[in-house]
Amino acid sequence: MSRSCTSPTAAKVLSAVPYFAELDSATLKTIAQAAVRRDYKAGQVVFGAGEPCAGLCVVQEGWLKVIKLSADGREQVLRVVGAGETFGEMSVFADKPNPATVVALEPATVWIIQRDAMLRPLDRHPAMARVILQNMAERVLHLVTLVEDLSLRTVEARLARLLLERAAEGTLHRRRWATQAEIAARLGTVLVVLNRALHGLAAEGLIEVERHQIRIVDREGLETRAMLNE
Amino acid sequence: METTIQALRHIPLFAGLSGETMARVANAAIRHTYALGETVIFEGDPCQAAYFIAEGQVRVYRLSPEGREQVLVRLGPGQAFNTAPPFQRDGVNHATVEALTLVTLFAITCDEFRRLVGECPELALAILYDFADRLDHLTNLVEDLSLRTVRGRLARFLLENADTDTATSRWTQGEIAAYLGTVRDMVGRTLRAFADAGLIRMDRQRIVLLDREGLEIEAQR
Numbered sequence: 151m152s153r154s155c156t157s158p159t160a161a162k163v164l165s166a167v168p169y170f171a172e173l174d175s176a177t178l179k180t181i182a183q184a185a186v187r188r189d190y191k192a193g194q195v196v197f198g199a200g201e202p203c204a205g206l207c208v209v210q211e212g213w214l215k216v217i218k219l220s221a222d223g224r225e226q227v228l229r230v231v232g233a234g235e236t237f238g239e240m241s242v243f244a245d246k247p248n249p250a251t252v253v254a255l256e257p258a259t260v261w262i263i264q265r266d267a268m269l270r271p272l273d274r275h276p277a278m279a280r281v282i283l284q285n286m287a288e289r290v291l292h293l294v295t296l297v298e299d300l301s302l303r304t305v306e307a308r309l310a311r312l313l314l315e316r317a318a319e320g321t322l323h324r325r326r327w328a329t330q331a332e333i334a335a336r337l338g339t340v341l342v343v344l345n346r347a348l349h350g351l352a353a354e355g356l357i358e359v360e361r362h363q364i365r366i367v368d369r370e371g372l373e374t375r376a377m378l379n380e
Numbered sequence: 381m382e383t384t385i386q387a388l389r390h391i392p393l394f395a396g397l398s399g400e401t402m403a404r405v406a407n408a409a410i411r412h413t414y415a416l417g418e419t420v421i422f423e424g425d426p427c428q429a430a431y432f433i434a435e436g437q438v439r440v441y442r443l444s445p446e447g448r449e450q451v452l453v454r455l456g457p458g459q460a461f462n463t464a465p466p467f468q469r470d471g472v473n474h475a476t477v478e479a480l481t482l483v484t485l486f487a488i489t490c491d492e493f494r495r496l497v498g499e500c501p502e503l504a505l506a507i508l509y510d511f512a513d514r515l516d517h518l519t520n521l522v523e524d525l526s527l528r529t530v531r532g533r534l535a536r537f538l539l540e541n542a543d544t545d546t547a548t549s550r551w552t553q554g555e556i557a558a559y560l561g562t563v564r565d566m567v568g569r570t571l572r573a574f575a576d577a578g579l580i581r582m583d584r585q586r587i588v589l590l591d592r593e594g595l596e597i598e599a600q601r
Contacts, residue, residue, distance in 0.1 A: 220528065244513065246516065293518035294442065300525040301450040
């Protein structure tokens, strides 16, 4: 465990996480004491699907992806987590191995809180339980939507929706790791099909694809595309 | 007739509750009955309540704009649905739920449900466990849809849904298709291929698993 005076302490990092926002400082401190800091390099696996995980993981910095891998190595991104977000809830709240693999997309710092330290305060702090439930409910909805997307929507419609959801003021700024292959894995497709969809939407004048960003030109047109299934 | 408390005791989410908490849950729960084919809730409607099944079976599905179905799960006695939207701001029903048999269930309104969970840590923890299960199930479904062939999905479906060695006959081929994210023809064709390979036998009303190991190999594809 390495702590230098320039890096924030566990308590500081945890206080920014919604789960712990309602806790008094004494309880937060107890939880922070049970947290261990880990640093990961880009591409490093935090844990594999089916492996137990040491506890609740809180991201201090860096982006990580939560994925499923097929037998032949194709990947489906379930979600991407960044600073202030958490993963590993499955092993904490259900005492089950994590269903998915977590990989760092860039250098990342993560605090791992042991299971017991997470469970203990729940009895006395119903507000904490409620925030966790809210978060898990969002996660359930996200997966339901992903199932619907994969099963019932075309890749073009999925892409249109991703762009609409992610673009700030009409422009999706691509992070360094957000390669087309990563976007394809997120949409449950392969590079060739994603490229075709991007070109298709661009050719119709709905979006403009540049190196580091994708700009929405015709929001309404894109919304129509996101709703329709051809 | 069973009292509400007795019926609620059979629901695992409530099984471990203290007598006091149980009495409050029973107080908040309203019993409803639905006929076969009746829709309990519609996807996209404002969430009114969380539901707990006492008797019968339901199916939970999403509909595409052109009317194609994706079944998310089938639920039976003791299981719950619509427990996530009450925790979301302006929560709406995530899916449509339809009775597959005569169904008896208990509804607890969103406000009541949130209040109970806020005041009873034991219930909050039970609901958290349930969400974790749900996440697990949905993650596997995503994996199936995205990364497995229909052949692989069907093999896994048969392995998971077979009681002893007989796959449950309550699923029609159309319903299996809606769960596996494919069409009925494809299910029929794949079932015949499995039968030809000696992995299963199709009787009139049921599917008999002949070679579990063979199916497990197929399920990896």
